Amino acid sequence: MIIKIAIMKTxxxxxxxxxIDDDEAGQRVDNFLLARLKGVPKSMIYRIxxxxxxxxxKGRIKPEYKLSAGDVVRIxxxxxxxxxxxxxxxxxxxxxxxxxCILYEDDYILVLNKPSGTAVHGGSGLSFGxxxxxxxxxxxxxxxxxxxxxxxxTSGILLIAKKRSALRALHEQLRLKQMQKDYLALVRGQWQSxxxxxxxxxxxxxxxxxxxxxxxNSEGKLSETRFKVEERxxxxxxxKASPVTGRTHQIRVHTQYAGHPIAFDDRYGxxxxxxxxxxxxxxxxFLHAGAIKFTHPSTGETLCLEAPMDEQLRYCIKTxxxxxxx
Numbered sequence: 001m002i003i004k005i006a007i008m009k010t011x012x013x014x015x016x017x018x019x020i021d022d023d024e025a026g027q028r029v030d031n032f033l034l035a036r037l038k039g040v041p042k043s044m045i046y047r048i049x050x051x052x053x054x055x056x057x058k059g060r061i062k063p064e065y066k067l068s069a070g071d072v073v074r075i076x077x078x079x080x081x082x083x084x085x086x087x088x089x090x091x092x093x094x095x096x097x098x099x100x101c102i103l104y105e106d107d108y109i110l111v112l113n114k115p116s117g118t119a120v121h122g123g124s125g126l127s128f129g130x131x132x133x134x135x136x137x138x139x140x141x142x143x144x145x146x147x148x149x150x151x152x153x154t155s156g157i158l159l160i161a162k163k164r165s166a167l168r169a170l171h172e173q174l175r176l177k178q179m180q181k182d183y184l185a186l187v188r189g190q191w192q193s194x195x196x197x198x199x200x201x202x203x204x205x206x207x208x209x210x211x212x213x214x215x216x217n218s219e220g221k222l223s224e225t226r227f228k229v230e231e232r233x234x235x236x237x238x239x240k241a242s243p244v245t246g247r248t249h250q251i252r253v254h255t256q257y258a259g260h261p262i263a264f265d266d267r268y269g270x271x272x273x274x275x276x277x278x279x280x281x282x283x284x285x286f287l288h289a290g291a292i293k294f295t296h297p298s299t300g301e302t303l304c305l306e307a308p309m310d311e312q313l314r315y316c317i318k319t320x321x322x323x324x325x326x
Contacts (some may be wrong), residue, residue: 014077015074015075015076015077016074016075017072017073017074017075018036018072018073018075019070019071019072019073020067020068020069020070020071020072020073021069022069022165023143023163023164023165024067024069024164025067025068025069025071026066026067026164026165026168027066027067027164028063028064028065028066028067029049029054029056029061029063029064029065029066029067029073030045030046030049030063030064032067032073033045033049033054033075036075037075037078040078044078045063046063048076048078049061049062049063050063053074053076054073054074054075054076055073055074056071056072056073056074057071057072058072058074094118094128094133095128095133095136095137097115098112098130098133098134098137099137101113101114101115103157103305103307104303104305106162107162107163107298108161108162108163108165108166108296108297108298109147109159109160109161109162109166109170109296109297110134110138110144110159110160110162111157111158111159111160111292111305112130112134112157112158112160113155113156113157113158113307113308114130114150114154114155114156114157114158114289115155115310116152116153116154116155116284116285116310117152117153117284118130118152119152120146120149120150120152120158121146130146130158130160131144131145131146131160134160141162143161143162143163143164143167144160144161144162145160145161145164145167146158146159146160146161147159147160147161147167147170147171147174148174148181148246150289151249151252151285151287153266153284153285153287154183154285154287154288154289155287155288155289155307155309155310155313156183156288156289156290156307157181157289157290157291157292157305157306157307158289159292159294161297163297165297166297166298169295169297170294170297173294173295174246177244178294178295179292179293179294180242180291180292180293180294181242181243181289181291181292182240182241182242182289182290182291182292183240183241183242183243183251183287183288183289183290184230184238184239184240184241184286184287184288184290184309184313185238185239185241185251185255185262185286185287185288186236186237186238186262186263186277186282186286186316186317187236187237187238187239187255187260187261187262187263188235188236188260188261188263188270188273189235189236189237189259189260189273190232190237191227191229191232191237191239191258191260193229195227195258196226196227196228197224197225197226197227198224198225198227198254198255198257198258199222199223199224200216200223200253200254200257201216201217201218201219201220201221201222201223202214202215202216202217202220202221202223202247202248202249202250202253203215203216203217203219203220203221204220204247204248211267212248212249213267214247214248214249214250214252214253215253216253216257221245221247222245223245223247223250223254224243224244224245225241225242225243225244225245225250225251225254226241226242226243226244227239227240227241227242227258228240228242231317231321232324233320233321233323233324234320234323234324235273235276236263236273236277236320237260238317239255239260240290241254241255249267249268251287252265252267252268252285252287253268255268256268256269261273262285262286262287263277263282263285263286263316264277264282264283264284264285264286265285265287266285277316279319279323280315280316280319280320281312281315281316281319282312282313282316283312284312286313286316288307288309288313289307290306290307290309291304291305291306291307292304292305293305
């Protein structure tokens with residue numbers, strides 16, 4: 001249990017003494033403070049640690065100090081910048097809709113079938129994201145954090161940790177490549193059956209507009225995606241893409257690099273291919289996180305979860321099948 005004792009009040013702010021429980025243990029003190037002092041700049045966090053205003057067990061510590069269960073952290077009064085955006089309302093349709101997207105939930109994890117067009121978190125001009133919405137839906141949950149991310153236009157399985165211990169365990173599985181994620185992508189043309197693995201280093205670039213563009217570049221990070229043909233159509237192929245590494249836009253860039261961009265990819269796609277699909281009613285990126293396999297962070301059992309495609313993707317495939325058989 002986390003214990004807070006207010007011993008001084010200044011401009012509606014207090015000095016807090018926080019006792020670290022087992023679920024909070026193991027993280028660096030700077031990360032602990034960043035999560036607790038929402039809105040406080042990182043530079044200020046490091047300043048108050050350096051000046052000794054933050055103490056652990058009455059002693060000065062460095063930002064990289066790792067907290068242990070039972071540690072008592074002194075947190076000084078810190079003025080938090082006022083947020084301009086309005087809080088996410090529980091009555092928003094998007095928030096309410098998230099409840100219907102939950103595939104699995106227990107005391108440790110929550111698995112969501114994220115809709116296309118919804119960001120995983122707010123920011124960059126977006127006031128609403130999945131994680132903000134879930135925190136409104138689950139006000140009793142003191143901890144909700146993304147285990148991994150999906151692009152805004154990508155739909156499908158998104159894993160959320162409900163305890164810090166679960167987050168650490170799942171991140172370790174990702175680091176050791178023990179978590180399998182399978183995506184479905186509709187790509188241009190006939191994917192070559194012999195092309196089962198794409199290994200191409202990816203380099204991320206941030207444009208002046210703030211937009212992220214990823215390119216294959218020898219100076220980039222090692223990246224690997226495995227592919228399997230699921231179904232062929234007249235001018236397109238449905239492939240299963242299983243990323244071994246987890247780089248930004250990895251599947252989207254690797255399919256483009258292989259000569260088969262994904263349908264309706266506004267950054268790496270082919271508008272001529274997109275127009276050929278107009279009769280199917282598709283108007284969104286055809287990339288769907290369809291399945292995930294991992295070890296439950298508490299029970300140790302292997303979980304295999306699947307997320308159904310939305311109506312638009314299903315109708316697109318149905319139409320392509322009909323056209324291909326005619």
